[in-house]
Amino acid sequence: MIDITPLLVKAAWVTVDISARALFFGFFIAAALVVMRTARLPPLRWLARAYISVVRGTPYFVQLLLVFYGGPAIGLRLDPFTCGVVVGAFNIGAYMSEAMRGAIESVESGQNEASRSLGFGRLATLRYIILPQAAGLMIRSIGVLAIILVKNSSLVSIISVVELTYQAQRLIGSTYKPLEVFTLSALMYIVIIYAVMGMVEFLYRRATRYTFR
Amino acid sequence: MTQTTDTPMVELKGVKKRFGDLEVLKGIDLRVDRGKIISIIGPSGSGKSTLLRSINNLEVIDEGQILLDGVQVNRPDLKGMAFERHINHIRQNMGMVFQHFNLFPHMSTLDNVTLAPRKLKGMETKSARELGMELLERVGLADKAQAYPSSLSGGQKQRVAIARALAMRPKVMLFDEATSALDPELVEEVNQVMKGLAEEHMTMLIVTHEMGFARDVSDWAMFMDGGVVVEANTPEHLFSHPDQERTQHFLRKHLGAQA
Amino acid sequence: MEFDFTPVIDYFPTLLKGVGVTLLIGLAVALLSILGGQLVAVISLYTRKVVNWPLRFFIWLFMTTPLLLQLYFLYFGLGELILIPAIVVGILGLGFHYMAYNADIFMATIRSVSSGQYEASRSLGFGHLRTLLYIILPQAFYRALPQLSNNMIIMVKDIAVLSAIGIGELVYVSQYAISITFRPFEFYITIAVIYYLINLMMEAGQSWIERRAAYRR
Numbered sequence: 001m002i003d004i005t006p007l008l009v010k011a012a013w014v015t016v017d018i019s020a021r022a023l024f025f026g027f028f029i030a031a032a033l034v035v036m037r038t039a040r041l042p043p044l045r046w047l048a049r050a051y052i053s054v055v056r057g058t059p060y061f062v063q064l065l066l067v068f069y070g071g072p073a074i075g076l077r078l079d080p081f082t083c084g085v086v087v088g089a090f091n092i093g094a095y096m097s098e099a100m101r102g103a104i105e106s107v108e109s110g111q112n113e114a115s116r117s118l119g120f121g122r123l124a125t126l127r128y129i130i131l132p133q134a135a136g137l138m139i140r141s142i143g144v145l146a147i148i149l150v151k152n153s154s155l156v157s158i159i160s161v162v163e164l165t166y167q168a169q170r171l172i173g174s175t176y177k178p179l180e181v182f183t184l185s186a187l188m189y190i191v192i193i194y195a196v197m198g199m200v201e202f203l204y205r206r207a208t209r210y211t212f213r
Numbered sequence: 214m215t216q217t218t219d220t221p222m223v224e225l226k227g228v229k230k231r232f233g234d235l236e237v238l239k240g241i242d243l244r245v246d247r248g249k250i251i252s253i254i255g256p257s258g259s260g261k262s263t264l265l266r267s268i269n270n271l272e273v274i275d276e277g278q279i280l281l282d283g284v285q286v287n288r289p290d291l292k293g294m295a296f297e298r299h300i301n302h303i304r305q306n307m308g309m310v311f312q313h314f315n316l317f318p319h320m321s322t323l324d325n326v327t328l329a330p331r332k333l334k335g336m337e338t339k340s341a342r343e344l345g346m347e348l349l350e351r352v353g354l355a356d357k358a359q360a361y362p363s364s365l366s367g368g369q370k371q372r373v374a375i376a377r378a379l380a381m382r383p384k385v386m387l388f389d390e391a392t393s394a395l396d397p398e399l400v401e402e403v404n405q406v407m408k409g410l411a412e413e414h415m416t417m418l419i420v421t422h423e424m425g426f427a428r429d430v431s432d433w434a435m436f437m438d439g440g441v442v443v444e445a446n447t448p449e450h451l452f453s454h455p456d457q458e459r460t461q462h463f464l465r466k467h468l469g470a471q472a
Numbered sequence: 473m474e475f476d477f478t479p480v481i482d483y484f485p486t487l488l489k490g491v492g493v494t495l496l497i498g499l500a501v502a503l504l505s506i507l508g509g510q511l512v513a514v515i516s517l518y519t520r521k522v523v524n525w526p527l528r529f530f531i532w533l534f535m536t537t538p539l540l541l542q543l544y545f546l547y548f549g550l551g552e553l554i555l556i557p558a559i560v561v562g563i564l565g566l567g568f569h570y571m572a573y574n575a576d577i578f579m580a581t582i583r584s585v586s587s588g589q590y591e592a593s594r595s596l597g598f599g600h601l602r603t604l605l606y607i608i609l610p611q612a613f614y615r616a617l618p619q620l621s622n623n624m625i626i627m628v629k630d631i632a633v634l635s636a637i638g639i640g641e642l643v644y645v646s647q648y649a650i651s652i653t654f655r656p657f658e659f660y661i662t663i664a665v666i667y668y669l670i671n672l673m674m675e676a677g678q679s680w681i682e683r684r685a686a687y688r689r
Contacts, residue, residue, distance in 0.1 A: 057671035058664045059629035062643065066664060069650070070657030073475070154538035158636055169544045178549030186537045193536050269595050297599050305597035315592035319610045319688045328606065329596040361687045374592075381596065 004171050004181060011167035012188040018081065018163060019150045019192075022088030026149075027142075029093030034100050048097075055094035061155050063087050068159045084156035092149050099141035103134040135207040143200030147193050164188055220283045222247040222385055222416045223268060228277035230263055237263050238274070239440040245385070245433075247282075248414035252427035252448065255437035256463060261420045264437070265389050268418065269309050270300050281306060282384055305333060308378030312390040314370040316362040316377070322349065323358040326377045333381070348376040352406050368399030372406050385416040393422055404430075424467055428452045436460045479653035480662050486649060490642035491666060497563060497641060498628045504567035505627070506620065509574025510609065517579055518604075527575075534572035540633055542569055547637045562634040570627050574620060581615040582608060614685045621678040628670060632663075642666065 036048035055063070067076065068083045078086060107130050115125040157166030168185035172178045223245040230238035237260045245251050253261045266272045268279055270286055279286040286303050288296060317325050326348055327341040336344070349355045352372035362370055371391055378386060388407065392400045404426050410417065411430050421427050427434055427448065434448040436455070444457045452468075455461050480487070512531065516524040534542065543565040550556065585608050593603040635644035646659045653659075 054664075054668060057668045059632040059667055061629075061632040062660060062663050062667060065643070066657070066660035070660045073655075073657035151538040154540040155633065157540065165538060165541045165544065168541060169548070172544060172548045176552065178545055178552065182541070182545040182549065185541060186533065189537045189541070271591050271595065301597045301599050303597075304595055307595070309592070309595035311588060311592060313588055315586075315588040317589065317592070317607055317611070319614055329598070332602065332606065333597050363687045363689065377596070 004175065004177075004184060007167055007171065008164065008181075008184050008188060011162055011164045012185075012192065014081075014161065014163040015150065015153050015165075015189075016192060018084050018088065018156060018161065019146070019153045021085045022092060022153070023146055023149055025085065025089035026092040026096055029089055030096035030100055033093060033097035034104070037097070037101065052094045052097060055091055056098075060087070060091050060152055061158070063091055064155060064159060080156065080159045080161045083159060084153065084161050088149060088153065088156075091152075092145055095145050095148075096142060099145060100134075100138055103138035103141060104130055106137055107133045132207075136204055139200060139204045139207055143196065143204075146196050146200070150189070150192055150196065221245055221280070222249075222282055223418065224278075224280040225264075225268070226278040226280075228264070228267060228274050228279060230260075230267060230272060230274045237440050238267070240277070241442060243435075243442070245416060245418065247384075247416050249433060250411055250415075250417045250419065250431045252431040252434045253418065253420045253437060254422070254424065254427060254434065254463075255443075259437040260440040261437045262389055265387050265418060265420050269304060269307055269387060271309075301333075305329070305381050306384045308375075308381065308383035308386040310371070310374050310378055310386065310388045310391045312394050314362075314367070314374045314394075316365075316370050316374055318362050321359050321361055322354065322365070322373050325362070325373055326380050329377070330380050344380060345376075348379055349373070351379075351409070352376045353402075366399060367395045368402045371395065371403045375403075375406055375410075379410075385418065386410065388417065388419045388421070390420055390422065392426075422467070424452065424464070436463065438463070475658055476655065477658050477662075479649065479655045480658050483646075483649040483653070483659075486645050487642065487662065487666070490640065490645035491670075493639070493645075494628075494631050494641040495670075497559070497566070497631050497634065497639070498624075500563045501566045501570060501627060501631075502624050504563065505570035505574050505623075508567065508571040510578050510613070512571060512575035513578035513582060514604070514609070516575065517582060530568075531572040531575050534569050535576065539566070539569050539630055540636060543633065543637055558638050559640075562637060562639045566627065566630060566634065569630075570623055573623050574616075577616045577619045577623070578612055581612040584615060585611045611689075614688050617681060617685050618678075621674075621681060625671065625674045625678065628674065629667065632667070 033048050033052060036044045039045055039048075064083070064087045067087050068078065068080065071078060071083075104126075111129055111133065112125060115129040116122075120128065153163060154165035157163060157169065160166065164185055168181050171181045175181065221244045223243070225241050225243040228238055228241040229236065241260075241264060243251075253264065255261045263272055267274050268281075268286065270279075274287055277287075281303060284303065286300075288299055291299055316322075317328070320328065323342070323345045327336075327345040330336040330344060331338065331341045346355055346358060349358055352375055354369060354372055354376070357365060357369065357373070362373070365373065375386075375391075391407070392403050395403065400423065404423070407417070407419070407426075408430055419427065419431065429448075431448050433445065434451040435445040436443045436451065436457070436459075438459055444451060444455055444460045446456075451460065452464065455464060512527055516527045516531070543562070546565045547558065547561045551561065589607055589611065590603060593607040598606065631641055632643045634641055635647065638644065642663055646663055650656050650659050
């Protein structure tokens with residue numbers, strides 16, 4: 001009889017690690033996409049839109065398999081963990097850019113006009129006027145995506161990253177105690193997800209401290 | 214049971230209703246003979262809507278008796294499914310028209326009207342359709358039979374709601390501020406339909422803010438305030454020279470505003 | 473770098489079969505999760521705590537854990553107790569997962585139907601159950617449609633995950649072809665394209681349904 005708890009805790013940490021990295025890089029990818037979508041050059045806008053449409057229109061699971069197993073054919077060789085982070089980041093980036101755009105568009109147009117009429121430029125308006133007002137909604141939508149990211153990270157078990165779901169599956173196979181293993185691993189996912197929700201709520205409160213709620 | 218023409222169509226005896234500590238109906242007695250039209254006026258919070266809703270058992274009264282054509286509506290002795298069966302049967306004999314129409318948005322106008330006869334009386338689709346068209350004709354909306362409520366104006370919605378209530382051939386019609394949510398220019402088309410019903414001697418209880426309409430159409434008018442009937446009389450008397458100071462005060466405010 | 477799509481063309485009939493299985497699973501899961509979701513929502517809203525508490529727990533549990541973990545549990549856990557074919561496990565697993573999400577939506581839209589609708593139906597003489605069936609649920613359904621169809625679009629993409637428990641849908645049959653032809657890139661690109669096309673069609677279907685349902689709200 002092996003003790004399953006330490007093994008699962010260790011694996012849960014890999015889940016957190018891979019999700020956090022993907023979220024971090026995904027944020028910058030999303031920001032780049034948002035900027036590209038407002039670019040003056042039409043091809044840049046089209047590229048961003050096509051990218052978002054394709055990523056959102058195909059399964060994350062297939063994206064993962066394509067990059068991991070198909071990547072070497074185009075000279076892209078990634079170890080499983082890195083592959084999980086990269087694909088996760090590029091995937092969530094597409095969704096996040098839509099969330100950011102939605103939040104920015106939720107700020108009423110009068111704010112933009114007022115700021116521009118004062119002489120602020122496009123970027124300065126975004127920085128000082130729009131983003132502070134969009135931040136609350138943006139944080140909440142990114143929070144929802146972060147939770148999806150954590151749940152999606154279970155799929156990297158297919159390319160044999162030893163994260164929580166991979167470990168759970170292996171332990172179900174070796175201990176024949178599916179209920180115990182499932183309960184424990186589910187509990188860990190729940191803890192991770194509630195921690196994310198807690199952080200999101202904290203950041204939301206900070207971001208909307210001075211604005212109307 | 215045997216009902217003579219003397220049996221009042223609607224009768225309330227000592228009706229009391231509380232919301233928590235607040236008593237909104239403090240013992241109401243009322244007798245509505247068949248074919249008569251009663252208007253109930255009063256400030257908001259006077260209990261007039263609660264009174265009307267109690268007759269339909271949408272509010273459950275705490276004390277007293279409500280009778281429809283000699284049959285008791287509120288039955289504290291009946292519990293659970295027995296009361297359900299009883300009240301569903303009773304309600305089929307009453308048509309209720311709401312301030313906010315409450316048309317079913319997922320059904321065409323015609324289906325709104327024919328739903329109850331089809332499902333509750335087991336009426337065949339074809340005859341239900343004929344009945345529905347006849348009623349829509351009567352409220353002047355036959356051309357809107359296939360339209361959905363979202364495409365109708367407020368006045369049209371309320372006329373459909375009246376047709377829907379009429380489809381069960383009710384003994385009495387209850388109007389709960391039927392024109393209060395309407396734009397002023399749409400009030401008249403609904404009033405016309407109600408006047409048409411009055412000419413056909415439909416028994417009606419009308420809770421309204423429209424003093425002029427109440428005066429024109431009703432046989433008896435009641436002024437309610439603070440959960441009691443302050444004054445009840447013929448509309449000529451009540452609106453022209455009310456006996457009570459509270460009634461005078463209320464009418465001065467409202468008729469003044471209307472004039 | 474050179475690409476060779478001839479193996480993909482050779483195996484195209486196999487891929488099509490995989491697409492067929494994917495779509496059939498999608499249909500079964502959509503039916504199960506929408507009808508079941510409605511039932512779960514009604515029971516959780518209208519019954520006593522003893523009955524609805526386990527259901528609400530079920531909704532919460534399925535929404536806070538990953539699909540793949542749920543599938544493994546059903547496949548390896550339930551599979552130990554009774555012999556059920558993988559495809560049934562897959563449909564049930566995906567079905568329960570989305571049933572939870574759909575139930576969550578239905579609970580919100582059922583609550584959002586105004587009390588006036590309930591009163592109007594009751595005043596015509598309809599009882600609780602018929603009011604629910606004729607008036608409340610249809611309206612809740614129309615209101616749920618946008619989110620419901622979103623969920624179904626996401627669900628179809630999740631069918632790919634079922635390959636992990638050996639169900640012969642598109643990804644699984646391709647993996648078989650890849651194991652023989654050693655052309656992962658070409659096959660996975662093809663799968664992505666097929667999924668993208670399915671997704672486009674579903675989005676078109678979604679806006680068609682939306683337009684038809686809009687005036688019934």
